[in-house]
Amino acid sequence: MAELSVENEVNGQAEEDLVNPWTVSSSSLKGVDYDKLIKKFGSSKIDDGLIERMEKLTGKPVHHFIKRGIFFSHREMHMILDLYEKKQPFYLYTGRGPSSGSMHLGHLVPFICTKWLQETFDVPLVIQLTDDEKFLWKDLTVEDTHKLSFENAKDIIACGFDVNKTFIFSDYDYIGKCSEFYKNITRVQKLVTFNQVKGIFGFDDSTCIGKISFPAVQAAPSFSSSFPDIFGGNKKVPCLIPCAIDQDPYFRMTRDVAPRLQYLKPALLHSSFFPALQGAQSKMSSSDPTSSIFLTDTPKEIKNKINKYAYSGGGATVEEHREKGGNVEVDVSYQYLRFFLDDDEKLEKLGSEYKSGELLTGFLKKELITILQELIADHQKRRILVTDDDVKQFMTPRKLNYNY
Amino acid sequence: MAELSVENEVNGQAEEDLVNPWTVSSSSLKGVDYDKLIKKFGSSKIDDGLIERMEKLTGKPVHHFIKRGIFFSHREMHMILDLYEKKQPFYLYTGRGPSSGSMHLGHLVPFICTKWLQETFDVPLVIQLTDDEKFLWKDLTVEDTHKLSFENAKDIIACGFDVNKTFIFSDYDYIGKCSEFYKNITRVQKLVTFNQVKGIFGFDDSTCIGKISFPAVQAAPSFSSSFPDIFGGNKKVPCLIPCAIDQDPYFRMTRDVAPRLQYLKPALLHSSFFPALQGAQSKMSSSDPTSSIFLTDTPKEIKNKINKYAYSGGGATVEEHREKGGNVEVDVSYQYLRFFLDDDEKLEKLGSEYKSGELLTGFLKKELITILQELIADHQKRRILVTDDDVKQFMTPRKLNYNY
Numbered sequence: 001m002a003e004l005s006v007e008n009e010v011n012g013q014a015e016e017d018l019v020n021p022w023t024v025s026s027s028s029l030k031g032v033d034y035d036k037l038i039k040k041f042g043s044s045k046i047d048d049g050l051i052e053r054m055e056k057l058t059g060k061p062v063h064h065f066i067k068r069g070i071f072f073s074h075r076e077m078h079m080i081l082d083l084y085e086k087k088q089p090f091y092l093y094t095g096r097g098p099s100s101g102s103m104h105l106g107h108l109v110p111f112i113c114t115k116w117l118q119e120t121f122d123v124p125l126v127i128q129l130t131d132d133e134k135f136l137w138k139d140l141t142v143e144d145t146h147k148l149s150f151e152n153a154k155d156i157i158a159c160g161f162d163v164n165k166t167f168i169f170s171d172y173d174y175i176g177k178c179s180e181f182y183k184n185i186t187r188v189q190k191l192v193t194f195n196q197v198k199g200i201f202g203f204d205d206s207t208c209i210g211k212i213s214f215p216a217v218q219a220a221p222s223f224s225s226s227f228p229d230i231f232g233g234n235k236k237v238p239c240l241i242p243c244a245i246d247q248d249p250y251f252r253m254t255r256d257v258a259p260r261l262q263y264l265k266p267a268l269l270h271s272s273f274f275p276a277l278q279g280a281q282s283k284m285s286s287s288d289p290t291s292s293i294f295l296t297d298t299p300k301e302i303k304n305k306i307n308k309y310a311y312s313g314g315g316a317t318v319e320e321h322r323e324k325g326g327n328v329e330v331d332v333s334y335q336y337l338r339f340f341l342d343d344d345e346k347l348e349k350l351g352s353e354y355k356s357g358e359l360l361t362g363f364l365k366k367e368l369i370t371i372l373q374e375l376i377a378d379h380q381k382r383r384i385l386v387t388d389d390d391v392k393q394f395m396t397p398r399k400l401n402y403n404y
Numbered sequence: 405m406a407e408l409s410v411e412n413e414v415n416g417q418a419e420e421d422l423v424n425p426w427t428v429s430s431s432s433l434k435g436v437d438y439d440k441l442i443k444k445f446g447s448s449k450i451d452d453g454l455i456e457r458m459e460k461l462t463g464k465p466v467h468h469f470i471k472r473g474i475f476f477s478h479r480e481m482h483m484i485l486d487l488y489e490k491k492q493p494f495y496l497y498t499g500r501g502p503s504s505g506s507m508h509l510g511h512l513v514p515f516i517c518t519k520w521l522q523e524t525f526d527v528p529l530v531i532q533l534t535d536d537e538k539f540l541w542k543d544l545t546v547e548d549t550h551k552l553s554f555e556n557a558k559d560i561i562a563c564g565f566d567v568n569k570t571f572i573f574s575d576y577d578y579i580g581k582c583s584e585f586y587k588n589i590t591r592v593q594k595l596v597t598f599n600q601v602k603g604i605f606g607f608d609d610s611t612c613i614g615k616i617s618f619p620a621v622q623a624a625p626s627f628s629s630s631f632p633d634i635f636g637g638n639k640k641v642p643c644l645i646p647c648a649i650d651q652d653p654y655f656r657m658t659r660d661v662a663p664r665l666q667y668l669k670p671a672l673l674h675s676s677f678f679p680a681l682q683g684a685q686s687k688m689s690s691s692d693p694t695s696s697i698f699l700t701d702t703p704k705e706i707k708n709k710i711n712k713y714a715y716s717g718g719g720a721t722v723e724e725h726r727e728k729g730g731n732v733e734v735d736v737s738y739q740y741l742r743f744f745l746d747d748d749e750k751l752e753k754l755g756s757e758y759k760s761g762e763l764l765t766g767f768l769k770k771e772l773i774t775i776l777q778e779l780i781a782d783h784q785k786r787r788i789l790v791t792d793d794d795v796k797q798f799m800t801p802r803k804l805n806y807n808y
Contacts, residue, residue: 132590135590135594136590136593136594142587142590142591146587172586172587173583175579175580175583175586176579176580176582176583176584176585176586177580177581177583178580179576179577179579179580180580181580182536182576182579182580182586183546183550183576186536186539186540186546186614187546189540189613189614189617190539190540190614191612192612192613193609193610193612194607194608194609194611194612194613195609195610197613198609203598204598205598205599205602206597206598206599207597207598208593208594208595208596208597208598209593209596209597209598209601209616209619209620210590210594210617210620212598212613212616212617213593213613213614213616213617216613
């Protein structure tokens, strides 16, 4: 995985961040060094100029995920804005690997941003559920991951996507329904060698052939010709992919092969990782339940987990905290508030009072617990209203309503 | 490819036969040493005992391809006969890689035998057209190979298969129609590593990921669960695969993974190769037109090609031939007569008269020309009657008529 690692200087020693689609880890309590990652991956920083241009063109403020640097990196977002300026079409593509029925808070991040992008730019959206990937990587059966894709679709739908503009698909289902999708998969597979996926994904000779060829399955939805029902065979509708930056290796590969297929390279918006309760050295992960707040958690569970596990940036004692102040960069509660407290002023105030030592970690935890209890209860209320028919509608290949 | 090669002693030197799905070559004019191949591949010889049992159980003589050793090797044919004896079901699976619109004589061999098996055992048959494989291996587009699969289907249908018992499918089409097929593909892909396909197929690090994962696509039709329309979800209908022995590596791999999927291992009947006009060192190949008699050739083309190219086992001069006699083992016309002259007595007579020097190669060529002109004209007459609707019917996933 060396190719994807990013060096951090810690205590004078070169330590490495590990960032790939299967592992994210950092030796620093502040988490991955994203500036170094941008340099390593060769993407571009989302800077003030880009944010200003987005706000000017759309006539509304950017989502706080973008303003606060949670989405921090991009590839060719200016090209997408050029199109928008000329009233030319593009579409959004994001996804989820259904390895567990219970999605957690971190999983919401790309979907919240994607929903905002869909509403703001009024564009169609495809959401890939990689049940084939999760079968290949996990100790799960085909039936397990296929079923989980429908469970996860309910959580995704509960985020509030517009059914008239959104197609959600399980790979197992959609490959079995649309030849054009499999055709594009093989087109990508013909242009990528084992040497290349070895370099990009760290595969070796003992990797199964399913994993080796899978990157093409995640690449194919970047091309509008994979969706004849939506785009009527138009091969030249550009694609914008909002995703966590650990997925970038797939799309670097995709962008590499696209011109050779006479397809367009997808543009990207990269988010940082949602930290584990234990701190930003690792991201929140379903496979470690104590690291995660699930969308199925009760108000009590949310409260207990945050109180018990959320890493504190405060002093060892109240006296020390009052004297030296708290560290917002490592305090998990503060970091979560950056994601889920909309109110900029309030966040600013909490931050400066915490840094000054005026507020204790316990106060931040209390604020966070209230916000998350409400957010998750609301999500649960919406999810319970999602019927099997709704899922079927979202997951049926069909024409979407968009004005191009 | 060393793993698949078979050593021949030629002039005191160890020379190697090369046998894999992409190359068949031998340093011997008699062609590949099939006894050595059986030993190397670990299959079983079709012996008199097996032939007698087949004839006794079916109440009819075996096809001359089997009697004459053209189909010479098998895996678990006795298991298939055990089932037949107990009136339990099995199905046939064979295939073709559509790399060219013009199929040649050699391509007919597995289909002629398969048709005989279908009629004799009264069983369903699936025929895979690997348009995805040919896209990955050849300098052809997806559209090219997909179109060729329909052209080839017409030639296959013209062999006289029973539409009520036969399903022909293009991979691109069928994968895009049936999730169960892709599910089985990924099930196989999860159990096979790069190391394994490297050993079996000679892939290396510069092989594209499509080729690396393709063997699973050829494996999947060996399992009845890949055809829910035919077998209604029954996962335990055994499969018999008649094919040229160069395809055995795919099915050795398939037989290796089957038990781990709780599927049945497919049984096999292996044919020898149909020799090139130039002699048995290589097999007839569409990519070398002078080596091949095509199913589209005119009577004149057939005559000219045989007269011009068919390798002779006769003496250098008439005098030498009369004295020493001809060599039926290397004479291509005689070898082709073994395939296409039904009449055992006549073949025997021609052979002994040729060996004695009484008959010249020219006479064998004349006999062969007459037979092939008639065989190919008949094929062309049947092919012209195959309509697009017929093709559609054969290629629609559906219930087949069989009594289990």
